[in-house]
Each structure stands twice: as structure tokens, then as C-alpha cells.
Amino acid sequence: MSAITRNGVTIDDTFAEAFGMSALGLIITADTAKWANICATVMTGFGTSVIGAGAECGIDRELSPDETPDGRPGVRVLMFGFSPDALKPQLLNRVGQCVLTSPGSACFNGLDSPTTLPLAAGPRFFGDGWQTAKKLGKQRFWRVPVMDGEFVIEDKCGVTTDAVGGGNLLVLGRDRAGLLEATEAAVAAIAEVRDVITPFPGGIVRSGSKVGSKYKGAIASTNDAFCPTLKGAVKSELDADIIAVLEIVIDGLTSEAVANAMRAGLKSLIEAGAAKGVARVSAGNYGGNLGQHHYHLKDLLP
Amino acid sequence: MSTLSFTLRAAPKHALDLSGLLPSRLAQLSTGDIEKLPLVTGVHAINVGDVFTVSGTPGDALAISADSTLLDYVGAGLDQGTITVEGSVGNHAARGMTGGTLEIRGNAGAYLASTAKGGLVHVKGSAGDFLGGARPGDKFGLLGGTVVVEGNIGERAGERMRRGIVVTRGTFGAAAGSRMVGGTLWTETGFGPRPGPLLRRGTLIAPKVDELLPTFADCGRHDLVILNILSRYVAKTLGPLAPKPLPPMVRKLAGDRATIGKGEILLTA
Numbered sequence: 001m002s003a004i005t006r007n008g009v010t011i012d013d014t015f016a017e018a019f020g021m022s023a024l025g026l027i028i029t030a031d032t033a034k035w036a037n038i039c040a041t042v043m044t045g046f047g048t049s050v051i052g053a054g055a056e057c058g059i060d061r062e063l064s065p066d067e068t069p070d071g072r073p074g075v076r077v078l079m080f081g082f083s084p085d086a087l088k089p090q091l092l093n094r095v096g097q098c099v100l101t102s103p104g105s106a107c108f109n110g111l112d113s114p115t116t117l118p119l120a121a122g123p124r125f126f127g128d129g130w131q132t133a134k135k136l137g138k139q140r141f142w143r144v145p146v147m148d149g150e151f152v153i154e155d156k157c158g159v160t161t162d163a164v165g166g167g168n169l170l171v172l173g174r175d176r177a178g179l180l181e182a183t184e185a186a187v188a189a190i191a192e193v194r195d196v197i198t199p200f201p202g203g204i205v206r207s208g209s210k211v212g213s214k215y216k217g218a219i220a221s222t223n224d225a226f227c228p229t230l231k232g233a234v235k236s237e238l239d240a241d242i243i244a245v246l247e248i249v250i251d252g253l254t255s256e257a258v259a260n261a262m263r264a265g266l267k268s269l270i271e272a273g274a275a276k277g278v279a280r281v282s283a284g285n286y287g288g289n290l291g292q293h294h295y296h297l298k299d300l301l302p
Numbered sequence: 303m304s305t306l307s308f309t310l311r312a313a314p315k316h317a318l319d320l321s322g323l324l325p326s327r328l329a330q331l332s333t334g335d336i337e338k339l340p341l342v343t344g345v346h347a348i349n350v351g352d353v354f355t356v357s358g359t360p361g362d363a364l365a366i367s368a369d370s371t372l373l374d375y376v377g378a379g380l381d382q383g384t385i386t387v388e389g390s391v392g393n394h395a396a397r398g399m400t401g402g403t404l405e406i407r408g409n410a411g412a413y414l415a416s417t418a419k420g421g422l423v424h425v426k427g428s429a430g431d432f433l434g435g436a437r438p439g440d441k442f443g444l445l446g447g448t449v450v451v452e453g454n455i456g457e458r459a460g461e462r463m464r465r466g467i468v469v470t471r472g473t474f475g476a477a478a479g480s481r482m483v484g485g486t487l488w489t490e491t492g493f494g495p496r497p498g499p500l501l502r503r504g505t506l507i508a509p510k511v512d513e514l515l516p517t518f519a520d521c522g523r524h525d526l527v528i529l530n531i532l533s534r535y536v537a538k539t540l541g542p543l544a545p546k547p548l549p550p551m552v553r554k555l556a557g558d559r560a561t562i563g564k565g566e567i568l569l570t571a
Contacts, residue, residue: 029527070530106527132503132564134486134528135446135465136535143528152527 004298008274009281011297016168016262017285018293021050021080023163023253024087024117025110027063028099029074037062039102040075043094047079048200049249051220055090056080056165056251058197060110069108069139070152076110078197080251084117084159092122095153100126100144106152109139111253113158120153160253164293167196167250167258168284169265170208170226175277176244180204182269182276183246189268195257196250205247211286223284242279255293262295267302304361306336308354310368316342317392318353320366321375325383325402329360336360371411377404380421393430396423399447412456413437418466420447424543428453431475434468434485435461444468444485448536450543457494460487463504467536469545479506482565486532490545493567501558501565507548509571518557518567525550529568 004011028043030036040059047057060076068074079094081087099107100123109119120142124131127144133155134141140155169186173179187203190196198204213221224230225237226245238245248265252258269281283297306328318341328336337351350356358365362383366376369389377385378397390408399418409427415434429451434444435458443463454472460479467486476494479487479501487497488507495513497506533547553569 069534070527071534072527072530130564133484134505134532135484136467136532137539141528141531143526149524150526150528152531 003280004301006270006301009270009278011266011270011301012280012282013296013298014283015285015288015294015296016166016283017288017291018164018166018168018255018258018295019291020161020293021056021082021163021165021251022084022087022159022161023078023080023111023251024084024091024157024159025060025253026077026079026095026099026119026157027068027074027108027110028077029063029068029070029072029106029108030102031072031104033062033073033075035102035104036073036075039099039105040077042102043098044077044079044199045098047094048205050080050082050086050165054081055087055094056197056199057090057094058199058251060195060197061191069154070106072106078110078195078251078253080163080165080197080199084115084161087159088117091117091119091157095119096123096126099123100146100151100153103148108154109157111158111160113160115159115161116156117159118155119157120155123151123153126151162255163251163253164255164258165251166291167252167262167293167295169248169250169262169269170282170284171246171248171269171273171278172226172238172242172280172282173244173246173277174241174279178276179244179246179278182273182278183248185272186265186268187248189264190248190250190261193257193261193264195253196261197252198248198250198261200247200249203248205249206245208245208247208284211290237282239279247284258293259295259300262297263300263302266297266300270302304359305363305365306356306360307358307365307367308350308356310354310366310370312353313370314348314353314372316346316348317372317374318342318348319375320373321378321397323350323364323366323385324377324380325360325362325364325385326381328364331360333357369408371409374411376406377402377423380404390427396421396449399423409453410451415447415449415468416440416443417445418447418449419445422447422540423449425449425451425453428472429455429459429470431456431458432461433459434463434466435459436463442483448539450540454491455489460485460504463487469536469540469543471545474508479504479565488536488545498558498565498567500561502562503564505565506567507552507570508567509569511567511569514555514567515558515560517560517563518555519559519563521554521556521566523551523553526552526554
């Protein structure tokens with residue numbers, strides 16, 4: 001494996017292996033940007049990995065009043081799942097429990113797509129018969145009477161099956177605090193890229209996994225080759241001076257968006273990483289046989 | 303854009319049915335064929351060539367230069383393209399229209415845009431009774447699309463209307479939105495007496511109402527998110543024809559409580 005060194009950071013000659021997924025986008029608005037963000041944050045909460053959380057969710061970006069259907073501040077959230085059918089119960093529960101309930105909120109489709117999922121199918125019945133719809137052009141909006149006025153929710157939302165989940169960067173460091181700072185900066189750079197989310201806490205995973213386990217019933221277990229405390233005990237991927245590894249996982253509406261996000265993350269790590277103790281950047285894969293999408297780090301260098 | 307022009311030579315004595323004059327139907331025909339199209343059938347048959355001078359090239363647009371309330375069914379069944387009428391027309395204009403634009407630079411008669419599903423109707427003058435209404439035998443009146451009237455509208459507009467938007471700078475006559483089941487009637491001036499008899503669902507928007515039915519209940523003043531959506535939608539689709547954006551607060555009157563009462567009159571002033 002021939003690695004490249006840029007600005008004091010070694011970039012492994014490897015690739016991130018990602019999977020085809022289904023995804024939908026929603027626009028959540030509220031009276032203030034603060035409340036649109038509260039609603040979107042709660043709605044995308046516990047949305048880290050499809051393995052245990054049902055869907056991978058995150059905030060794509062904030063929207064100005066000009067960009068939302070109702071002229072109020074808003075946030076675009078993305079939800080990723082194995083299939084449109086797998087997204088349905090997640091959509092119903094998250095919108096029903098977190099958006100309908102949030103003061104002043106409204107919920108609209110945030111992804112133009114020929115295929116759609118019912119968005120208001122559950123929440124509108126909260127109206128107990130007092131709900132009414134207004135169809136304007138091709139869009140139908142439901143108005144559900146609630147205690148602070150009306151909850152407006154669009155009838156359908158677009159869903160795509162061309163989304164990609166599992167784009168990633170592994171950041172290897174000599175200093176734990178510096179590594180976290182540098183990785184946070186990379187997540188912030190990725191947040192500027194459209195159509196992607198980093199679903200883990202703050203965009204960062206510390207418990208990278210490998211497929212399989214010695215225990216029956218566990219489908220994934222710790223990625224021992226990247227665990228610094230096992231350096232001498234297992235066939236390690238880590239050099240002697242690496243004391244911690246953090247991973248950024250990226251889901252995107254298109255393969256191009258994921259590549260753009262990885263490129264932005266790499267650029268940030270190369271520009272500011274070495275000073276913070278970032279020694280290497282690598283990527284996670286399963287040998288190339290499991291995922292349809294491969295992102296080679298050397299192709300994404302700035 | 304090529305335009306086919308029809309100029310009325312003399313005022314007609316009988317009602318003419320202009321539903322055959324649609325850009326999509328005439329696009330493939332020669333002027334000779336177009337002149338043979340019937341406007342009245344039967345013993346007193348009248349063809350296009352008997353009353354109109356036809357000129358220009360068939361294409362996406364028709365221009366009708368005529369001013370007679372005996373011109374019925376103008377733009378009826380219009381699916382694409384543009385029809386412009388320099389003058390007034392009779393009844394049933396834009397009936398069953400599904401797309402395109404009908405511009406009437408005069409007045410329109412009764413039953414404008416009945417059973418229309420889409421497209422835009424723009425009347426420079428006023429419109430008659432039963433605009434977007436259901437004729438005997440129709441299950442519903444207006445089913446979609448947008449109607450903009452710059453003058454006043456007659457009585458019982460939106461009778462059995464199900465969807466779509468009707469906007470006027472002027473007033474609606476008596477009993478607008480009667481038996482309406484959905485859609486939006488929007489006036490920048492006001493409604494005549496007793497709007498919304500047996501209104502089931504749908505929205506009537508006005509700064510004032512001449513006389514309210516006793517079966518409408520005052521629900522108070524509210525700032526509704528749907529008003530922003532509606533204002534932005536009409537601004538986007540109608541451009542300069544759009545009414546002024548709705549104010550943040552409106553007074554909601556729910557009714558008609560003589561039936562299911564899920565409709566509303568929204569008072570903007």
C-alpha cells in the first residue's frame with residue numbers, strides 16, 4: 001500500500017466502501033430559526049445508524065425564509081434507510097412525535113422526486129375530523145388544528161433510491177484533544193456541502209465497527225485493527241505513535257454529494273490536521289465486495 | 303410563436319359554439335379545413351368561414367377578434383396554448399379546460415370555467431353568474447386551475463366548486479361559494495350578501511362581507527401559516543395578476559354550520 005503525504009498528513013491508498021440507500025428530505029419551518037432548529041434536532045435525534053436506530057438522520061442545512069414554502073425560517077433534514085418501506089414507520093413516528101408537537105412548526109417536502117412517500121398520512125388524523133386540505137398546483141397541504149393554531153404539513157414527500165450511505169474518513173491522531181478538534185473542523189467543512197449529513201453525534205463516530213462478532217447474534221463488533229489499546233495484541237492498522245482514531249460517516253442523496261463531502265473533509269484535515277496531531281487519514285471498507293460505491297482517497301485529494 | 307386569427311365579420315344572430323377552436327385541434331388543419339368547422343349544427347348550420355375571417359398560421363396561439371355575448375364555449379376543453387379574445391364572450395367559456403391560458407379582454411357570461419381542471423383564465427372585465435359553478439348534471443363545478451377576474455363576479459360563484467382558485471379585484475355577487483366543497487374564492491373588495499350557503503369545505507377570502515349567514519361562527523383572529531403559503535403560491539403562479547399578499551392576521555368564520563361546516567370565511571380587514 002503506497003501512501004501519499006500532504007502537508008505532513010499521510011493519506012492511505014485505500015477507499016471508503018459505501019452502500020446504496022433510500023433517502024427522503026423534509027423542510028421544517030417555525031416562527032423563528034431557533035425553533036426550526038430545535039424541532040429538526042429532536043426529529044433527527046437517535047438517527048445514527050440503520051443498524052439500531054431505524055434510520056440515519058441529520059440536518060442538511062438551514063434555509064432562509066426565501067427558500068421555504070411558507071416564508072419562515074427553516075431547516076432541511078435528510079433521512080436515510082434501507083428502502084422506502086423501511087423509512088415509512090420512521091417518518092410517521094419522527095414527524096408525529098417531534099414535528100407535530102413542536103411549537104409553531106410546519107413540515108414540507110424537501111426533495112423533488114418522481115417517487116413519493118405519504119407524509120401526512122398519520123399526522124393529519126390528529127385533527128380528529130377538523131383537518132382540512134388545500135391543494136395548490138401539484139402540492140396538497142393539510143391543516144391540522146392544534147393548541148397554538150394550525151400544524152401545516154404537506155401530503156407527500158419525495159423519496160430517492162439513488163442515495164448513498166457509509167461514505168467515511170478515518171482520522172488517526174497522535175493527540176486525542178487535537179484529533180477531536182481537527183475532526184470537528186472537518187465535519188464543519190462537510191456541513192457546507194449540500195445534500196449530505198453526518199449522522200453520528202456531532203458528525204463523529206469513535207466506535208468504528210467490523211462485520212461480524214465472536215458472539216452469536218451480534219452482526220457487528222469493534223474494529224480491533226483500529227483500536228489503539230490493542231495495537232500489540234491484534235493485527236493492527238495503527239502505527240506506534242497513534243493513540244486515537246475517529247471516523248466521520250457521510251450519507252448523501254447522490255454518490256457525487258458523498259464524494260464532494262469526503263473531498264471537503266480531506267481538504268480540511270490536510271490543511272489544519274498536522275498541527276493538531278493528525279498523522280494519517282484512512283477509510284473504512286470491507287474488501288470492496290459488499291458496497292456498490294467505492295471512494296478512493298487518492299482521487300479526492302485537494 | 304405563430305398565431306391563428308379569427309375576426310368576426312358581423313354580429314351573430316344566434317348563439318355560436320366555439321368549443322372547436324382550440325390551438326391543439328387546429329394545429330394540423332389548413333385554413334380551408336378550419337373554415338368548414340361547424341359552429342352551429344342542424345338545419346341552420348353555421349361554419350367558421352360563414353362568420354369569421356381566418357388568417358395567420360396555426361400554432362400555439364389563437365386570437366379571436368369579436369365582441370358578442372352570443373359566442374359560447376370559448377376555450378371550452380382548452381388543453382394547451384393560448385386563446386386571446388379581444389372583446390366579450392358569452393356563456394360557458396373555459397368549460398372543462400385542463401391547461402393553457404384563456405385571456406378575455408372584455409366580459410365573460412355565466413358558468414365561466416365550470417368543470418375546468420387546470421390552466422389559467424384571465425378576464426379583464428367582469429364575469430357572470432355561476433362562475434366555476436356546476437351545471438345541472440355536473441357533480442362539481444370548478445375542479446382545478448386558476449381564474450382571475452379584474453372586474454366583478456356575478457351571483458353564486460363557485461357553486462359546488464371542488465378545487466382551484468378564483469381571484470377578483472372586484473366583488474363577488476350574492477351567495478358566492480354556495481354548496482362549495484373545496485378551493486378558494488378570493489376578493490380584494492368584498493362579498494355580496496350571504497356568502498357560503500351550505501359551504502362544506504373551502505376558503506372564502508375578503509376584506510368585508512355585505513351580510514353574513516347566521517350559520518357562520520366567529521372563531522376569532524389568527525395568524526395562519528397557510529396564508530403565507532397561499533400568498534406565495536399565487537405570487538409565483540400569477541405574477542403581476544396576483545392579489546396583494548394576505549395580512550398576517552385574519553378573522554376566521556367557520557361554516558356553513560347548516561352542513562358539515564368545515565369551510566371558512568377569512569376576513570382580511
